[in-house]
Amino acid sequence: MNEQPASAPSLRALLRRAPRGLRWSTYVAAALVLLLVLLLATAAALVRRPVPDTDGELELAGLDAEVEVIRDAYGIPQIYADTDDDLMRAQGFVAAQDRFFEMDFRRHVTAGRLSELFGEEVIETDKYIRTMGWRRVAEEEWALLDTSTRDALSAYAEGVNAYLEQNEPNEIAVEYTILGLSGLDYEPEPWEPADSLAWLKAMAWDLRGNMEDEIDRVLAGLDNPPERVAELYPPYDAGAHAPIVDAGGVVDGVFEQNASGNATRNPRRPAVNDDIVRALTDLRAGLDRMPDLLGRGDGIGSNSWVVDGEHSATGLPLLANDPHLGTSQPGIWMQMGLHCRELSSDCTLESSGFTFAGVPGVIIGHNADIAWGFTNLSPDVTDLYLEQIRGTSWIQDGEEIPLELRTETIKVRGGDDVTLEIRETGHGPLLSDVSDELTTIGDNAATTETTASGDDEYAVSLQWTALQPTTTADAVLALNRASNWDEFRAAASDFAVPAQNMVYADREGHIGYQAPGLVPIRKSGNTGETPAEGWLSANDWTGDYIPFDGLPNVLDPEDGFIVTANQAVIGEEYPYFLTRDWDYGYRATRIRQLLEEEGELSVAEMTSLQLDNANPMAATLVPYLLDIEDLGSDYYDDGQELLASWDFTQPADSAAAAYYNVVWSNLLRLTFHNTLPEEVWPNGGDRWFAVVTQLLRDPRSPWWDDRTTEDVVESRDDILRQALLDARDELTQRQALQPDDWSWGDLHQMDLRHSSLGESGVGPLEWLFNRNGHRVGGGSGIVDATSWDAAQGYGVTAAPSMRMVVSLADFDRSRYINLTGVSGHPGSSHYGDQTELFVDGDYLPWAFSRDAVVEAGEDTLVLTPADDE
Known part of the structure; x- marks a missing residue:
């Protein structure tokens, strides 16, 4: 100034x-x-203006009796009612109070209708969603659901709509005021049960598994032989990183903890050419342009673990969970409690935890008897197929089979309607049709197995378990009502997509694990690891799925604890194929190590474990970095010296962590950017830990050689030396000359961005809706999993979306914290009032009993039946 x-x-x-x-x-x-x-x-x-009334009295049409909504100092609602219908109706009303614009935005996303609000810039997203047909599938699910689930969805929708009827758009969300000022004439439509079901498709997309890996394996193989590509996808090391279930097998279709089994596979890689490569490259780029709200499907994971009474200071189990998802403002979760004043056949719910705005029930949390948590199972439930198209038919085994055709119209704000022609083979919709450039991807894609003619075209289709109607919504409410292990497993059997690892604990002292979900059984020609040739039926799914009773599960293991952190579920002897693209197990191994060291854990020790920020790759890499001698000057030695006394942890204020991660980023750049296409440059996550660990043992591996330098063959130490030098220069430029002034948190910042107006490019709007610049520790492959992408920068790309620790001995001693806050209104004090606590590693008390809820209560809203007049 x-x-x-x-x-x-x-x-x-x-x-x-x-x-x-x-x-x-x-x-x-x-x-x-x-x-x-x-x-x-x-x-x-x-x-x-849209910040809702949370104290006093309001009418809610359809109620049978009064409902209380007690909110604590952080605005977290606890709802008390006499019937399930009243609870669901009130839950819908309260969710609309706090988060309706988010709900409305999500349903426009999942229905492929974003262009109605935001114009032609989002047409591509609408095309992808319409092509996959999320909303259509959600509507088909209605008939499959249990009557009680349909009743809950209907009552929830009635509660949402009652709130909409009582308020004008500018009283519902400031986003509607801003959109109105921009010239949009819009009034929210009534909420429908299918809107709730469609959001479950979005979560399945975020957790879809290895679809991008299928493409990346092809792209990595363009300039590298198969054996070198295989080095980029090392096999899972079960000896170093224990699977979730360490024994058992399938006997007569039923998984038994003490049995064993085995199976074989016959992989075959399809032939590709330049046009198919271009198609896959453009498809991957298009998928990367999908909204951040929907997640990327990679680079995310979760932690959960449960310990029995012998390993708990309370004498009963403790259960911890922190799902890792893309960051946003508001965050994806709302904390909420659903309480029947008296449990009966008409009122069956007594649950508390984390829910999605727009979906009835509690998704993760506990009821009066059990607690449960989720991590991503990551089975291979998606396959891309290269398809041979002839006119209105697709070819398989030399026969022409009619394509399934449908036409949809996308309304575009400020533009002409767009007519979308959607084509499907027996495998699924042709995603490549979304891009005009991909409608024909080449005439020489055929292999000797095809009967191609000059008029043939080639396309890319998607087969995915989420594109068929399922009963996952039944599972959510059944979990809320389960009171023991058998009822928990019965609920899990309906949890179709996304397939999850489910951990369990109950007040009787039992702990358990169940792998649920639809996981396809493939024919032997298709391993699911690369796009398959759709013109060969040998590559098809069989049409059957791994039977639920055959999926891995365990009750009260001898270890006394269960850890799930996206590692392999079970060893290779398991007779069914789940996936080969597991997380490589570094987080799981660290959690197991800490559990074994602690022996007996308190709630506080469980929360501390969730915050562990030790970097598992550093212990492997740093000794090699310290062996590099004579960097040339004290200036360069200063950085290296930080590593000599580093304890490998990554708090936000660590200078050594800052230097190490910049070295890691430069090491990956120097080693792989000159040999791999940009689309598959390393993100630096757990897979790259395994890749580089292997390469460090081979100082003359061809991967170390920089192909851009003529007449020079670089070795491992050449690359490590240059990474150390470049990191020193980069940090001097980014932060400071003196290493003592460096910090990991200044590099590794978490931005919480509003999914629509926060991406507008209009400064005042972004200031209003976004909450950026949070300095955090942790990192990729770390228990405190604040992921970052080494190909893009050091900013956080995914993070724990919430954290919770449940005490089965006394639910009121449980603790939880949200990434943002319960409110979606930027004018509310609860829009982001949990974020700083989250960043600092603090937790909130989690009141469950009526006495504890009342004691913590700040506001009480009484919802009364509407006057019949």
């Missing part, structure tokens, strides 16, 4: 000396400033 010189005249003096015309102009400027102040005050009022 330029300060005014001391001798400068005052504003009053200038006005006295100024000609009348200038003085009048100054008065006008002052009036404009006053007008701006008034406008800002009006804007503040508009921002505050």
Whole structure:
């Protein structure tokens, strides 16, 4: 800022000396400033206007009796009612109070209708969603659901719609005010049960598994032989990283903890050419352009573990969970409690935890008897197929089979409607049709197995378990009502997509694990690891799925604890194929190590474990870095010296962690960017830990050689040396000359961005909706899993979306924390009031009993039946 010189005249003096015309102009400027102040005050009022009433009394049509909504100091609602219908109706009403714009935005996403709100820039996303048909599948699920689930979905929708009927759009969300000012004439449509079901498809997309890996294996093989590509996807090391279930097998279709089994596979890699490569490259780029709200399907994971009473200071189990998802503002979860005043056949719910705005019930948490948590099982439930198309048919085994055709119209704000022609083979929709450039991907894609003619085209289809109607919504509410292991497993049997690892604990002292979900059984020609040739039926799915009773599960293991962190579920002797693209187990191994060291854990020790930020790759790599001698000057030695005394942990204020991660980023760049296409440059996560660990043992591996340098063959130490030098220069440029002034948190910042208006590019709107610049520790492949992508920068790309620890001995001693806050209104104090606590590693008390809820209560809203008149 330029300060005014001391001798400068005052504003009053200038006005006295100024000609009348200038003085009048100054008065006008002052009036404009006053007008701006008034406008800002009006804007503040508009921002505050949608913040809901949380105290007093409101009518809610359809209620049978009064419902209480007690909120604590963080706005977390606990709902009390006399019937399940009233609970669900009130839950819908409360969710709409806090988060309706988010709900509305999500349903536009899942229905492929974003263009109606935001114009032609989002047409591509709408095309992908319409092509996959998420909303259509959600509507088909309705008939499959249990009557009680349909009742819950209907009551929830009635509660949402009652709130909409009571409020104008500008009273529902400030986003509607802003969209109205931009010229959009819009009023939210009534909420429908299918809107709730469709959001489960979005979560399945976020957790879909290895679809991008299928493409990446092909792209990595363009300039590298198969054996070198295989080095980029090392086999899972079960000796170093124990699977979730360490014994058992399938006997007569039923998984038994003490049995064994085995199976074989016959992999076959399809032939590809330049046109197919271009198609896959463009498809991957298109998928990467899908909204962040929907997740990337990779680079994410979760931690959960459960310990029995012998390993708990309370004498009963403790259960911990922290799902890792893409970051957003508001976050994906709402904390909420659903309480029947008296349990009966009409009122069956007594659950508390984390729910999705727009979906009835508690998704993760506990009821009066059991607790449960999720991590991504990551089975291979998606396959891309290269398809041979002839006119209105697709070819398989030399026969022409009619394509399934449908036409949809996308309405576009400020533009002409777009007609979308959607084609499907027996495998699934042709995703490549979304891009005009991919409607024909080459005439020489055929292999000797095809009967290609000159008029044939080639396309890419997607087969995915989520594109068929399932009963996952039944599972959510059944979990809320389960009271023991058998009822928990019965609920899990309906959990079709996304397939999850489910951990369990109950007040009787039992702990358990169940792998649920639809996991396809493939014919032997298709391993699911690369796009398959759709013109050969040998590559098809069989049409059957791994039977639920055959999926791995365990009750009360001898170890006394269960750890799931996306590692392999079970060893290779398991007779069914789940996937080969597991997380490589570094987080799981670290958690097991800490559990074994602690022996007996308290709630506080469980929360501390969730915050562990030790980097498992550092212990392997740092000794090699320290062996590099004579960096040339004290300037470069300063960085290396930080590593000599580093304990391998990554708190936000660590200078050594900053240097190490910049070295790691540069090592990956120097080793792989010159040999791999940009689309598959390393993100630096757990798979790359395994890849580089192997390469470090081979100092002359061809991967170390920089292909851009002629007549020079680089070795491992050449690359390590250059990475150390480049990291020192990079940190000097980014942060400071002195290493003591470096910090990992200044590099590794977490931005929480609003999924729509927060991406507008309009500064004041982004300021209003986003909450950016949080300095955090942790990192990729670490228990405190704040992931980052080494190919893009150091900022956080995914993080724990919440954290919870449940005490089965006393639910009121449990602890939880949300990434943001319960409110979706930027004018609310609860929009992000948990974020700083989250960043600092703090937790909130988790009141469950009526006494604890009342004691913590700040506001009480009574919802009353609407007057019949």
